Amino acid sequence: MKVFKFGGASVKDAAGVRNVTEIIRTQGQNAVVVISAMGKTTNALEDLVRTYFHQQYSNTQVHLEVIRAYHYGILSELGASFNAVHQTFIQLETYLTQSPKASYDDTYDQIVSLGEVLSTQIIAAYFAEIGFSVEWLDARQLIRTDSNFREARVDWHETKQRINRAVTSNGIKITQGFIGQTSDGRTTTLGRDGSDYTAAIFAYCLNAESVTIWKDVPGVLNADPKWFDDTVLLNKLTYQDAIELAYYGATVIHPKTIKPLQNNGIPLHxxxxxxxxxxxxxxxxxxxxxxxxxxxxxxxxxxxxxxPNDFSFIAEDNLSRIFGRFAQAGVKINLMQNTAISFSVVVDNNPDRVPALLTQLRQDFRVSYNDGLELITIRYYDQGTIDRVLMNKKLLLEQKSRYTVQLVVKDQG
Structure with missing residues (x-):
């Protein structure tokens, strides 16, 4: 058994669906295929959640109709059945007619998770249209998690049992990335861009032959083509290097993906x-x-x-409080550095979380911050590579280890 994963860019339109279907048909005859939401659907559903939760109902309806028209347009071009997709939109509409009752993160997971459901329903419908048999699996019934909404943790024992009960025969299985379910039936998500992780979960539980993540790039490159013209394809990577690159923010692989594969020695393509x-x-x-x-x-x-307000040292009790505040706010630290009387961190500028975190931190500390910055990480650096990325940049913070340097910079201009 193999595991394939296709991201949103691969199925953003009818041509993409046809291409992905052909790859699955020719190369994935005995595979579990994990598929993300189509195109920018997750972003669109996040906008829908925001307006619904804040009870901006006219805007909610506008977002819903845009999302519906997008999916129905792809179905029409494919000539595939609307039945399953229509039922999912009825389910979503019914949910949106009720006033928000759960937390924002809980609400987010109930709505945003449907992007993956819709995309897999469309793929399965197109396979049926071309007369090719596939089995549609509901990942919500297979991946058991806790109730840490938007960043749910997997119950590996229960999940492995469920997946092995569901996948008992050869053939093509179509399922969703990014989503799971609590023991009481609440849908959860595994973290933004978590479909790679879903593929690793299925591979680990099935002890798969391999995992293949299909991207719009030729493989893992040494830099994002958006930033560098002369990128280099990395033909081979160790698990350790892949984990390091993912941890520091390389977008080609989700950070949680590698560990389950390494545990079972499953190669990732x-x-x-x-x-x-x-x-x-x-x-x-x-x-x-x-x-x-x-x-x-x-x-x-x-x-x-x-x-510290009293110029005391940054000691273990201070650090415990600081990390507790960040964990409570759901803000991940990308870099940290401390001196005797200061502690500095670099985080993504999340407007839904960072302002509230700063308010909490000011209860215990004097707080200063700079925004509009870049964090540049170089793995296997030398001085030439550092000089290259610092051109026309002001360096605010630098942190080096044997193999990795991280630079916090601001544009000079």
Whole structure:
């Protein structure tokens, strides 16, 4: 059994659906296929959640109709059945007629999770249209999680039992990325862009032969093509290097993906759905570290510096309180650095979470911050690579280890 994963860019329109279906039909005859929401549907559903939760009902209806028209348009172009998709929209409409009762994160998961349901229903409908048999699996019934909405933790024992009961025969299985369910039937999500992680969960539970993540790039590159013209394809990566790159923000692989695969020694392939015959990158137990420097850029960062009000040292009790505040606010730290009387962190500038966090931190500390920053990480750096990325940049903070340097910078202009 193999596991394939296709992201939203691969199924953003009818042509994409046809292409993905052909790849599955020719290369995934015995595979579990994990599929993300189509195109930018997750973003559109997030807008829907925001207006619904704040009871802006006219805007909610506008967002709903845009999402419906997008999916129905793809179905029409494919000539596929509307039945399952129509039922999902009825379910969503019914939910939206009720006043919000749950927390924002709970509400988010009940609505945003439907993007993956819709995309897989459309893929399954198109397979039926072309006369090819596939089995549609509901990941909400298979991946059991806790109730930590928007960042749910997997119950591995229960999930493994459920997946193995569901996947008992060969053939193509179509299922959703990113989503699961609590023991009391509430839908959860596994973290933004978590479909890679879903593929790893299925692979681990089934002890799969391999996982292939299909992207719009030829494999894992040493930098994002948006930032560099002369990128280099990395043919092989160790699990350790892949984990490091994902942890620091490389968007090609979700950070949680590698560990379940490494535990069972399952290779991970990253290949292009635009050139499906190309070999791409393989991640596994290969020996030796990268020889090519890798660059990771995270924009819209905030540098937050905390100082005790009484000039006391930043000691263990302070750090415990600080980390507790960040965990409570649901804000992840991308970099941290401390001196005797200050503690600095770099985080994504999330407007829904960072302002509330700053308010909480000011109860215990003097707080200063800079926004509009970039965080640049170079894996296997040298001085030449550092100089290259610092051109026309003001350096605010630098942190080095043996193999990795992180630079917090602001544009000079």
């Amino acid at each position: 990253v290949r292009s759905f635009l050139k499906p015959d190309a070999p791409g990158t393989v991640i596994g137990n290969s020996e030796g570290h990268l020889l090519t420097p890798s660059f990771i850029f995270k924009i819209n960062q905030v540098l937050i510096s905390l100082h």
